[in-house]
Amino acid sequence: xxxxxxxxxxxxxxxxxxxxxxxxxxxxxxxxxxxxxxxxxxxxxxxxxxxxxxxxxxxxxxxxxxxxxxxxxxxxxxxxxxxxxxxxxxxxxxxxxxxxxxxxxxxxxxxxxxxxxxxxxxxxxxxxxxxxxxxxxxxxxxxxxxxxxxxxxxxxxxxxxxxxxxxxxxxxxxxxxxxxxxxxxxxxxxxxxxxxxxxxxxxxxxxxxxxxxxxxxxxxxxxxxxxxxxxxxxxxxxxxxxxxxxxxxxxxxxxxxxxxxxxxxxxxxxxxxxxxxxxxxxxxxxxxxxxxxxxxxxxxxxxxxxxxxxxxxxxxxxxxxxxxxxxxxxxxxxxxxxxxxxxx
Numbered sequence: 001x002x003x004x005x006x007x008x009x010x011x012x013x014x015x016x017x018x019x020x021x022x023x024x025x026x027x028x029x030x031x032x033x034x035x036x037x038x039x040x041x042x043x044x045x046x047x048x049x050x051x052x053x054x055x056x057x058x059x060x061x062x063x064x065x066x067x068x069x070x071x072x073x074x075x076x077x078x079x080x081x082x083x084x085x086x087x088x089x090x091x092x093x094x095x096x097x098x099x100x101x102x103x104x105x106x107x108x109x110x111x112x113x114x115x116x117x118x119x120x121x122x123x124x125x126x127x128x129x130x131x132x133x134x135x136x137x138x139x140x141x142x143x144x145x146x147x148x149x150x151x152x153x154x155x156x157x158x159x160x161x162x163x164x165x166x167x168x169x170x171x172x173x174x175x176x177x178x179x180x181x182x183x184x185x186x187x188x189x190x191x192x193x194x195x196x197x198x199x200x201x202x203x204x205x206x207x208x209x210x211x212x213x214x215x216x217x218x219x220x221x222x223x224x225x226x227x228x229x230x231x232x233x234x235x236x237x238x239x240x241x242x243x244x245x246x247x248x249x250x251x252x253x254x255x256x257x258x259x260x261x262x263x264x265x266x267x268x269x270x271x272x273x274x275x276x277x278x279x280x281x282x283x284x285x286x287x288x289x290x291x292x293x294x295x296x297x298x299x300x301x302x303x304x305x306x307x308x309x310x311x312x313x314x315x316x317x318x319x320x321x322x323x324x325x326x327x328x329x330x331x332x333x334x335x336x337x338x339x340x341x342x343x344x
Contacts, residue, residue, distance in 0.1 A: 014045065014157055017041050017045050018164065021164050021165075028172075029172050029176075031169070034168045034169060035066060038053060039069060041161060042161065047144065047146065049145055050073075050119065051140060052065055052142075053066050053068075053129075055136060056092060056136055057080065062081065062083060063082075063137065063138060064079070065078060065079050070142070071117060076113055079116075087103070087106070087109055087110070087124060087126050088138045091126040092135050095128050095130060095135050096128070097127040097158075098126050098127075099125050099154075099155045100126075101149045103122060103142075104120075104122070109121070121142050122142075122143050123143060124140060125140070125158055126138055126139070126140040129162050129169060130162075132170075136173075139161075139165065183195035187237070187240065187241055187259070188259045189244055190248065190259040192258065195256075195258070196256065196260070199268060200268060204318070204319060204322075207271075207312055213272060213273050213311055213312060214268075214270055215274055215309060216310050216311070216323070217277055217307060218329070218330045219265050219266075219284070219285075219305040219308070220306050220331075220334060222338045224263040231299070235299065238297070239293050239301060240259075243265070247265060247284075250283070250287055274310075274311035277309045278341060282307075285340070285341055289302065289304050305339070306340060307342070308326045308327065308328070308329030308342055309341065310344040311344075326344065329343065330342075
């Protein structure tokens, strides 16, 4: 086929792919779906043997391999590299695209990932994903399927594709953050009671369907007003924030730690018997009691809490009843011994 006809066909293919990409990316705000669409279109247009999409970490000092396609992909997915490390790190740091025909002789090239997956990088293109001047990540293509290295035309095509991709990734990340804020207590970073109600509805239905148990642990900090009166509101606030961090570190994967309100907290424990939930509540009681709060501020505050435990279906079969019962159980401890655990 004559060279000019090949160029015309490629141009038509590019326009079709860009149109498809624009339509697809405006149809979803789910980040994983956005990345999947980008992956499909990159492979369709430029046909690299290997390619990866790296996103800048929250600290802005490193990049994480979010998508990787080709040989040795499983060994690299999720790994990170420092800003400035390797070709991708250089592109993220400078915000400039790079076409390298002989990677092995380029001083910026990092062989660490080739060694990890027994792969040899020859030619590559790396372009930044930029939105409003901020680098969100990098798309990197390695070794063409067809003979020869990548070209300036390939780099230009990838830059155009990256413009669409960066806008979609930015919008998806914003949406993800809005969703996170809607279900999170902004002071402790635990889940909020709104999310507890929604999740409890879903988990109760799951428990009914599969004949499983479900437990709630409800606790309230003892004498918290005394802490505030003695040390002030700022110390009280910082104590609750640190308590949130301690609680997050102690719950199991799959449990839902919640700031219910004020100095009240809940742990939703799906697929958990009341006996196991009582044991966990006792573990929680001991660990929180032993923890020295605000030690970095030189205060070394120790607190206790009162704990109630209730379970579905033994204590209640609906959300409101279960919450009322576990609340009442906790208050039995609060009004008697404090610093204790009781089951409904």
